[in-house]
Amino acid sequence: MRKNLPKKMEHGGRVRWHRTRERGELLDFSANVNPYPPRIPWTPDPLVLKDYPDDRYELLKEVIGRAFGRDTAEVTIGNGSVELIRAFCSAMLGDGDMACIRPPTFAEYEMAVKLAGARCTADENGAVVRFLCNPNNPTGLLHTRPELLRLLEKTAGQGACLFLDEAFIELADPHQSLADVSHENLFVLRSLTKSFAVPGIRFGYGFGTPELIEKVETVRLPWTVNAFAESFAIEAFRHYEDLERSRERVARERNWLSGRLDDLGLVYEPPSANYILLAVPLEAEVLVERLFSRGILVRDCRSFGLPRHIRVAVRTREENRQLIEALEACLP
Template sequence: MRDNLPKRAEHGGRVRWHRTREKGELLDFSANVNPYPPAIPWVPDLSALKDYPDDRYEALKEEIGRTFGRDAAEVAVGNGSVELIRAFCHTMLGAGDTARIDSPTFAEYEMAVRLAGAQCTADDGSAAVRFLCNPNNPTGKLCSRPEVLRLLDTVAGQGACLFLDEAFIELSDPRQSLADISHENLFVLRSLTKSFAVPGIRFGYGFGTPELIEKVETMRLPWTVNAFAESFAIEAFRHYDLLDESRERIARERTWLAGRLDALDLAYAPPSANYILIEVPMEAEVLVGRLLSGGILVRDCRSFGLPRHIRVAVRTREENAQLIEALEACLP
């Protein structure tokens, strides 16, 4: 039995657990899902449950390929983006390898690196993989496409691979994406469930060269994308252009929410997506507890190494107004 396993990462989105404990309704600002998801004509087909999914997911990959102008052989799918992070790391890393991860960022990168037997490093020159979350979670920092392309050139020149996580770029600025770039030193990760607000389905996908994708798909457990997730994803990609409206509405609400945070004299990282990282004048744990007692769940950022920060999702105007009212009541 291994006794050197890392501790499980902390995540937001535990609203179901909190609702059970708090015995009441909660507004969940801890999970960054689209508050204005497209309405798509999908109804679960119960007859699909009697058969195994096609583990090659050919129809699904062809639909994704048509959406992004990629060949189906360049598409990987998984049970959420985290499965693909782990499959990628077990494909590319092993004992003695290192990966570059700049904090604060999504904790599952380091978890996957360590589970693969590798270690993290601050030295670009020795890293086999460089991770970049764009826009970054939790800070919201968005690198431009030219910036990411320059980083790709640098990483490739060192013989390493760039793992580019674009899970939130659809709700930020997809013009900065590299999803259309086929490069032997690049893997691009995406998540459908955040943009279409169906995190319970668990569906992630990614792009790479056919050679890399074949390895990642070999490492992925079979049949992990269930029949309902596959069916929903196919229909969602057929209505992918409807995310344009979601993005515009999120941008308006983000601007409104930022203005209210200014009025409260709260500092925050310049946001680009559907969440904002806020510096608070007290221990985050204390403020999170006060907000929770008032029916508001936010992300405690201590697990990111930020003991005086919270992260809040951008939601609808009415909900955002309730968050501001709760902050006014809870702050010193």
């Protein structure tokens, strides 16, 4: 009997798709990537393509471990963070299990839970896994480290595992991270591609106890991180501290953009990272099309269950000016 699959989730960052259809040049505010990434002195070496990657990725894990004070046995890597979400769910969830997910949040948690044969609930009671995105996508809500530690204690006391997605923490406040915490009921997910603005590389990584990481690594497909991605990631982590400058510049632009949105009378969630969730006075679909006609691509948040919201990335000053001008022209 065929398996009933859930509907594929919608995401932002479709600018390449539009460009291939001769839609002209677009400013992509739908993908939340760092507008001020560190400069990485890296040139692809074609010679690395002649061999299979080391599926244990020992050197890469050593570099990551040094950056975060974790043992290599506590590190896992994947072809983007979504692969690790699915690998984690395949390893930790089964038929009849419940996973606690409180919307609106990243849609791939629900997708991975369902593909694992489990069910989603907003009730933490009886859940095997509790998902939390910090800062949350799309709202930008940022929980503090003390809040997270209390939540971890509570979740562990219920016999459940806390899946903490910190994909945007480097561009928000890394002091609130739990990446340095080793706990048998905790898995922390990170993404290199957003903070270093290389979504085409596809690279995610995560932390957990050696026992948990072994389970995730068993489920993960072999050689999923290609040799170019591995090479870039090794060099990027050697420049990890350079992200502090990125955070400062993002915060400055976020404040400027927030001020201009205030001038337009728009209501938005208090932002903490490099994106802002906006409530808009018309159907999101209509505004998205109007902005698109002006060369601006934003995230339609209907897929988050928010029919009158859009999400916009924080970009450079000149690009942010263009967004504000387009909003002025497109809003009723």
